[in-house]
Amino acid sequence: MEAGSATTPRGRLSWRLWAVVPVLLLALVVGAVVTAGSSLVDLVGSNPPPADRFDIRRVEFSAGEIRILVRNPQRDDLTIANVNVDDAIVPYTVDGRTTLGRLRSATILVPFQWVENDPITVGVTSSTGIQTVKEVPAAVETPEPSVQGFFGYALIGLLVGVLPIALGLLWLPALRQAGPVWLATFMAFTAGLLTFLGVEALTESFELQAALPSSLGGAGLVLLGVALSFLGMTALAGRLTGGSEATGVTLALLIAIGIGLHNLGEGLAIGASFALGELQLGAFLIVGFMIHNVTEGLGIATPVAKTRIGVLALGGLAVIAGAPAILGAWIGGYLSNDVLGALFFAIAAGAALQVVVEVSRYVARTAPGGLRSGHAIAGFIVGIATMYVTGVLVA
Amino acid sequence: MTKTRLTRGKLLAAAAPLAAAPLVGKFALEAEASPTGAHDHAGHAQHRSPQNHIEGSIGHAAMVGPEAPAVGGPTDLDMLLYPPPALPYSPGRVREYNLTATDVELEVAPGVFFPAWVYNGTAPGPVIRATEGDLLRVRLVNAGTHPHTIHFHGIHPTNMDGVFQIVEPGGHFTYEFEARPAGMQLYHCHSTPLKKHIHKGLHGAFIIDPKKPRPPATELVMVMNGFDTDGDGENNFYTVNGRSFYYARYPIRVKRSELVRIYLANLTEFDLINSFHLHADFFRYQPTGTGDNWEYTDTVMQCQGQRGVIEIQFTGTGLHMFHAHQSEFAELGWMGFFDVVE
Numbered sequence: 001m002e003a004g005s006a007t008t009p010r011g012r013l014s015w016r017l018w019a020v021v022p023v024l025l026l027a028l029v030v031g032a033v034v035t036a037g038s039s040l041v042d043l044v045g046s047n048p049p050p051a052d053r054f055d056i057r058r059v060e061f062s063a064g065e066i067r068i069l070v071r072n073p074q075r076d077d078l079t080i081a082n083v084n085v086d087d088a089i090v091p092y093t094v095d096g097r098t099t100l101g102r103l104r105s106a107t108i109l110v111p112f113q114w115v116e117n118d119p120i121t122v123g124v125t126s127s128t129g130i131q132t133v134k135e136v137p138a139a140v141e142t143p144e145p146s147v148q149g150f151f152g153y154a155l156i157g158l159l160v161g162v163l164p165i166a167l168g169l170l171w172l173p174a175l176r177q178a179g180p181v182w183l184a185t186f187m188a189f190t191a192g193l194l195t196f197l198g199v200e201a202l203t204e205s206f207e208l209q210a211a212l213p214s215s216l217g218g219a220g221l222v223l224l225g226v227a228l229s230f231l232g233m234t235a236l237a238g239r240l241t242g243g244s245e246a247t248g249v250t251l252a253l254l255i256a257i258g259i260g261l262h263n264l265g266e267g268l269a270i271g272a273s274f275a276l277g278e279l280q281l282g283a284f285l286i287v288g289f290m291i292h293n294v295t296e297g298l299g300i301a302t303p304v305a306k307t308r309i310g311v312l313a314l315g316g317l318a319v320i321a322g323a324p325a326i327l328g329a330w331i332g333g334y335l336s337n338d339v340l341g342a343l344f345f346a347i348a349a350g351a352a353l354q355v356v357v358e359v360s361r362y363v364a365r366t367a368p369g370g371l372r373s374g375h376a377i378a379g380f381i382v383g384i385a386t387m388y389v390t391g392v393l394v395a
Numbered sequence: 396m397t398k399t400r401l402t403r404g405k406l407l408a409a410a411a412p413l414a415a416a417p418l419v420g421k422f423a424l425e426a427e428a429s430p431t432g433a434h435d436h437a438g439h440a441q442h443r444s445p446q447n448h449i450e451g452s453i454g455h456a457a458m459v460g461p462e463a464p465a466v467g468g469p470t471d472l473d474m475l476l477y478p479p480p481a482l483p484y485s486p487g488r489v490r491e492y493n494l495t496a497t498d499v500e501l502e503v504a505p506g507v508f509f510p511a512w513v514y515n516g517t518a519p520g521p522v523i524r525a526t527e528g529d530l531l532r533v534r535l536v537n538a539g540t541h542p543h544t545i546h547f548h549g550i551h552p553t554n555m556d557g558v559f560q561i562v563e564p565g566g567h568f569t570y571e572f573e574a575r576p577a578g579m580q581l582y583h584c585h586s587t588p589l590k591k592h593i594h595k596g597l598h599g600a601f602i603i604d605p606k607k608p609r610p611p612a613t614e615l616v617m618v619m620n621g622f623d624t625d626g627d628g629e630n631n632f633y634t635v636n637g638r639s640f641y642y643a644r645y646p647i648r649v650k651r652s653e654l655v656r657i658y659l660a661n662l663t664e665f666d667l668i669n670s671f672h673l674h675a676d677f678f679r680y681q682p683t684g685t686g687d688n689w690e691y692t693d694t695v696m697q698c699q700g701q702r703g704v705i706e707i708q709f710t711g712t713g714l715h716m717f718h719a720h721q722s723e724f725a726e727l728g729w730m731g732f733f734d735v736v737e
Contacts, residue, residue: 081506082464082631088726089464089504089632089639098506127506129624131631 050076052126055213056134057105057338059122060142061114067142068108068122068134072100073213084123084131085112103215114139143275145334153271153329160270160289161263161325166318168297175305183305184367185379190255190299191359192383197262198352200391202226204265205345208338216339225346226353229261233354245365246358249313251303256321258355259296262348263321267328268341275333288393295386296321303362458643459714459732465644466502475636476647478522478616478658482529484606490525490574495536496543496562496584496597503622503632504639504728511596511622512539512584518596518637519618519662523582525574526604534569537562543592544568546585547601548700550575558585577605579684579702581618581660593699594623594630594664596637600702602658602684612654612706615647619661619669619697619719619729630665632728633719639728642717646732651709655733658684659695660702669729670696671705672720678707694720709735 033040041047051074058069066085072078079099083092096106114120120139125131143149175183205225209217233254240250266289300317331340364371458464482488494514501511501518514520525531537543541564546557551572554560562568584597600616620637621630632639649655661669672694680690684704695703709715718730 079506082504084727087723089728091458091462091464125507125624125631127508129503129507129509129622129631131625 049128050074050078052076052078052128052130054078054080054124054126054132056122056124056132059120059134059136061139062141062144064111064113066110066112066114066120066122068110068124069105070100070108070124070132071105071213072102073215075102075215077101079127080106080108080124081127081129082125082131083108083110084121084125085110085114086121087123103213116140143333149333150330153333154326156270156286157267157323157326157329159286160293161267162318162322164290164293165259165297165300165322166315168294168299169301169314169318171298172301172305172314175301178305180366181368181375183302184363184373185375186298186302186305187359187363187367188376188379189295189383189386190302191356191363192380192385193295193299193387194255194258194352194356194359194383195380196384196387196391197259198349198356200387201262201265201345201349201352204269205342205349208342208345212338212342217342221339221342222346222349225343226350229347229350230354231350233257233351237354237358245361247362247366248304248307249309251358251362252300252309252317253320254355254358255300255303256317258351259299259321260324261344261351263293264324264328265341265345265348267325267330268332268344269328270325271329271332271334272341273332285394288390292387292390292394293322295383295390303359458640458730459646460644463640463643464505465640466505466638467641469645472517472636472638472641475517475519475522475618476615478600478602478614479524481524481602481604481608481614482526483608484526484528486528487530488526488528489530489532491532491534492521492523493534493536494520494545496539498539501596501622501637503624503634503637507624507632509622509624512541512543512592513596514545514599518598519620520582520597520599522600522602522616524602524604527575527577527606529574530571531574532569532571534567535562536567537564540564541592542586543597544585545570545582547572547582548580549601549603556585557582561586574603576685577603579658579660579704581662581700581702583662590664593662594621596620598662600658600660609656610654612656613649614656614658616658617660617671619659619663619671621663621666621724621727623665628665630663630727633663633669633724634728635731640730642731646714646734648734648736649709651712651735651737655707655709657705657707658702659697659705661697661699663699666721666724668696668698668721669724670694670720672718673707673733674716675713676707676710676715678705680705696720709733712736 038047053073055071055073056068057071060067060069068083070080077099080094081098083090090110090112092108092110094106094108097104098106100106108124117138117140120136121133122136123131123133175186178186202222205222206219209219209221211217236257237246237250237254240246240253246254297318300321328344360371363376367373367376369376496512496514497516499511499513499516500508501513503509511518523531523533533545535543535545542561544557544561547570555570555572557570560568560570580601580603582599582601584592586592598618598620600618602616617635619633619635621634622632623629624631635642659671663669674693677691677693680692680695681704682688682690683702695705697703712735715733715735716730717733718725
């Protein structure tokens with residue numbers, strides 16, 4: 001390497017020229033294959049016809065109308081030629097073009113007197129006669145964007161996100177009295193809690209991407225989200241601490257961000273499921289989320305147990321960790337972007353798992369006996385178990 | 396199968412621009428749309444009784460005129476709806492028909508194309524008509540890609556039955572037999588797999604007129620069928636004479652003063668039965684078009700292969716709905732109207 005004096009201007013130029021050669025050759029080969037067209041396929045057989053199935057993304061109901069959001073998930077064009085509701089041909093209009101290019105979407109508007117709470121089946125038929133059917137378990141009016149609904153989602157987000165975390169932060173006075181062993185145990189508990197949230201978000205992300213058209217989904221999408229947030233959080237932690245380990249308020253902030261990103265996904269899931277009539281959003285579920293999330297406040301409070309911190313700063317941490325649930329509920333309730341859902345959960349997973357690393361470092365350094373101590377291990381396990389048990393309340 | 400696949404793939408590209416244009420405005424729900432569609436004459440409007448005049452209805456079961464999603468123009472199916480005239484009995488007469496089986500893409504509903512197998516380009520195929528005692532010569536040319544036959548219902552030698560006389564692609568065969576007994580008969584391909592050959596469109600009406608002619612009437616042929624466009628063993632569209640909602644789009648104009656005779660047959664595949672129900676009036680039904688057993692009713696039921704003759708003298712004028720009394724079939728295209736005028 002030392003002999004290769006590639007620092008001369010001429011050498012540098014030729015290095016870059018050579019780098020272009022494979023790209024140019026690839027372009028040539030691509031051109032040749034495209035020109036050859038189907039004759040290449042004819043050597044080995046014939047292509048099957050396109051599936052011609054629509055991706056029915058969302059079915060919305062309003063008084064006297066059904067709206068069907070469809071997407072073309074395949075390479076070939078797909079034309080909306082006929083629409084059925086409960087096995088009957090119905091009049092319809094299309095908001096946009098009826099012939100959809102790859103991954104293009106359209107909204108089909110059907111004037112229809114649907115029956116509340118009855119199951120309903122919508123079918124969209126392509127010009128080749130292939131019918132894609134979507135069963136809606138119960139037809140309920142889709143919430144329209146309204147000031148009331150906007151505040152409603154905000155209130156729900158506040159109840160399941162901000163409030164329980166704020167309550168959890170009120171453990172701080174108690175924590176201030178606790179000895180180092182207990183504090184280490186609670187930090188390990190926080191690591192277990194965050195691991196649970198990370199794995200849960202990762203699972204959710206994989207499930208959401210699996211439901212996407214293959215051209216949009218894939219493990220790559222999840223990996224991208226996880227890597228983005230994990231490395232983003234790493235960089236943020238490095239910047240906040242100036243390279244040293246995160247402690248005190250900084251660690252609390254990182255935990256709050258990790259939990260906040262998770263709550264964004266949680267809010268999104270609640271909003272979307274409710275908007276699609278898949279979720280009965282009762283008092284019981286909201287209470288369940290509150291109990292589930294109250295321990296998140298404990299996790300944020302523990303690192304500042306021995307640090308001076310004002311009430312305003314504590315409130316800020318509660319907002320950072322809890323308020324994203326409000327934002328998520330809005331996004332889920334009013335937008336229908338399933339790619340965003342998968343990506344958000346991947347981002348939540350990456351952030352939570354990165355914070356697990358930060359917390360573990362902290363525990364390793366501060367806990368009497370380090371990571372291998374019995375209370376650290378027990379705290380971690382109890383953290384996971386607590387989330388699992390309270391998770392039953394929201395399942 | 397390779398050919399079918401390629402056809403389907405090509406079709407998609409070809410059909411896209413065609414299908415897109417009419418769709419957007421198709422269900423624009425013109426409130427003052429003329430219920431009788433393109434062949435309406437202004438002078439007839441006053442004959443319609445008010446209760447039958449549907450204005451701006453958006454219910455799919457009541458779609459009429461331009462609201463009804465049907466393919467083509469007002470006279471497209473005339474060759475199937477109006478049979479060739481009955482000829483008086485004449486001993487020793489020969490009646491010749493030529494049927495060519497082909498593979499075609501049929502537009503069964505607006506913008507929906509079905510890879511069909513057909514006799515003479517349509518599903519159902521052409522109406523074959525003879526008088527009892529005529530010598531029938533039906534020549535089948537197979538220009539399709541699968542082996543086909545014609546199996547006639549009626550009395551004939553077994554070597555003319557269209558079961559063993561398989562006509563390979565590129566081949567031909569002439570069925571020759573005496574037309575009997577008088578009645579409403581039918582014909583269909585009997586190649587295997589039978590279900591496939593019948594539902595893809597190889598079937599049609601076969602009328603044998605009695606030696607003593609039936610009373611003069613406006614004669615119509617209705618062959619009930621269905622199209623399983625996505626191959627899941629269930630019909631996606633139901634029709635009479637091959638296009639869903641066609642007679643809702645273009646109601647059949649008949650005169651109140653005239654006897655109307657309908658030759659009705661069921662060649663619907665997959666479903667056990669089909670039916671015909673007339674609104675606002677009753678009719679006489681002669682099963683298989685034979686014998687003296689006439690039923691007075693407004694609803695008849697037929698299994699696949701059953702057929703009969705309906706005779707109506709309309710009591711009133713206006714739009715008389717008719718449809719399968721399987722509501723599902725009606726809402727999937729098997730619905731139409733008689734526009735009865737003085």
